[in-house]
Amino acid sequence: MKIALVGNPNVGKSTVFNALTGSNQQVGNWAGKTVERKSGLIKRANQQIELIDLPGTYSLTAYSQEEIITREYILREKPDVVMAMIDASNIERNLYLVLQIMELSPRVVIGLNMMDLAQSAGITINTTQLALALNVPVVEIVAAKGKGIEEFLTEAIRVGMLELDPLQGEVSYPEELEQRIRAMEGQLADNAEVTRYPLRWLALKRLERDPEIGQEWKSSTPKSRNSKNKDACCDPGDAVNYELVETVALPGDELLQTYEAEGWGKDQFEMAFADAKYKYISQILPSFRTHENPSKPTWTDLLDKWVLSPIWGYPIMFLVLGIVFWGSFVASAPIGGAVSQGMAWAADVIVSILQWGHAPDFLQSLVRDGIFAGVGAVLAFVPQIAIFFAFFSFMQDSGYLARAAFLGDRFMQLMGLHGKSFFSLVSGFGCNVPGIMATRTLEDPKDRLITMLINPLIPCVPRLGVMSAVVAAFFPGSRGSVVMVSLLLLSMILVMFSALFFRRVVKQTERSAFVMELPLYHIPTLRNILLPTWQKTYSFLRRAWTFILVASIVVWVLSSYPQGVSMNATWAAKMGGWLSFIGEPLGFDWRIMVAIVFGFTAKETTLSTLGILYGVAANASQSIAQAMTGAMTPLRAYTFLVVYMLYIPCLASVVTTYKESGSLGWTSFGVAYNLILSFVMGWIVFHGGLALGFQ
């Protein structure tokens, strides 16, 4: 039996899904989309049930990627039962989706969640009356406390096992609409499509001129479910692709034209149907809902008075972001360090085994300096990413993320971006990898792409560390902070400029709207935080490790061959030499070009590379920077800083961009853009500086 969980965003679907499936989850992506696909197999009453958690959606009309997926799934996969979850504290808008689902799916069970929140807001809902009004079973749940979840599933199974489809309630449309729907039903009644979809739904969609009805889709599953690399958790899930088999021309064209002439076009019908549904809801509402003392401010009202206040809103936001940053990027440093040390230790152990087995030198070097050093540099990020995601889930589930988007939207609007991009960009200061991954909350794929592409221009903590060491060496005293601030300002300006530029490059048919729900505050459950954190971290590693391994080996080969020569005779140094024609106009010598090439694996290695090239002992960032002061003028150093800040952030972020955008073309575009921009800016700074007489 196939059961689908459907509901508005934030109704507690994941909580129910996690409680029901436990660790029997398969998490992957929907075919070709970066939307999470979660399914799980459960056994109840001798039934094998495939439970699928569909992305949260406000309606079944396609707007965002999430909504398209949910709609397509219900339309094409036809789950046996739909478990529709609604939020008792916000029942009016939630029922709108339920009415749409009931028109499409003959077997629906309603789960009335957040009963505790509703109660504290003075809302009581008479479940029996609600079930009566819609003629659909209703189960009360408090998902966060695990109450009613099992009963919800049991009811769904019961409905799924019924011989005949139960009779569900129907929206009563006003007379003038009803007549037209009936007429359309009459035209469609003999059509073969009726065997696949309910007649009323077909008629409604035909009147709305929905392009998808009449299309038959075949699902083609590329890989078998029982593939070999099946993990206990987090199997990527099989991506289901749909192929259009045929399009049936549906009758009723003349009727549509008549209506069009009467002033009933596609838009009018859409509007009228939505209006009728809302009217219907408010008609039946009094029979099951009572709202006592609605003037009493809720917890959310009281909190929002501070959190969204014009005076305190921003300080609170900076405080929250400060805590997130401190937690993910400062407090995690020892763990990251421990990971690096662990890797170094493991490398030593393996190398000593190799030595014992008289393995050739190049193999030992490959293992220690290539694989372990390269992979270790990336692995050291993982604690940061994991902790960041824990905070991220917390903010998203608690409802704060929407508030941050509300406050940050004004600044994003200047760049033509959505308020939700704000958080991704701010996260970029910590590390671009989670910053890019955080774009998933954006609904519009184009907004998502633009945010992803500008994210690397924001200097992350490791880059800022290297930059401040160089700044401290070249610009001592208070000049240093001026220089640092000027660099940050430059990056801000370029972020803004690039966002506007990409807006022109990325074709967008319609600008995305900023119409966003500000959910009530919730206290997230521990499981809701830890489970996604684990899944995201695991899938990051799983998807990125091959790339990272290969790239580490490539860099190692370049920097250690031909064998036995000093660093400035290796292939990498030669590459630096070839590239010095790019560097020369900027006043860079070949050493800096080599450091830039090497910085690609992980930017924090730049200082140690420079250290080796300038012949200073590694791991003493101050002295390396000091050594550079002898070889470079402050203007050149400043140019270096500009280029360093802006060029491709690191391998991990490029891989993440590729995985999140799903497009090699856009990823290469982003890399090329970064490179060109950084060198052009460097050139402008260098020559501008010379012209102004700086040296």
Add this chain to the structure above:
Amino acid sequence: MERLLGDLKPGERAIIERIEGGGALRRRMMDMGIVPGVELEVVRCAPFGGPLQIRLKGYYLAMRRGECAKIKISETYRVNETYPGYIQHPLASR
């Protein structure tokens, strides 16, 4: 006189009369419950001309001024001035 949702000040309520424009934006608004006849209240505005926080059907919504300018309203009246968001009588469902 025709007024727009964007003209409302915090603490004011109004009834939606008409939504200008079409396409995805209007459909989105419909999905969120913004249809003619619905009563809503502007709770607060984000600083520097940022989005508006709107209350309708017992929940909160954030919308940009540009989008609010597409919504024609009628019958405006003030609620409590000192405590925007503090409701004296419930928002009628319709």
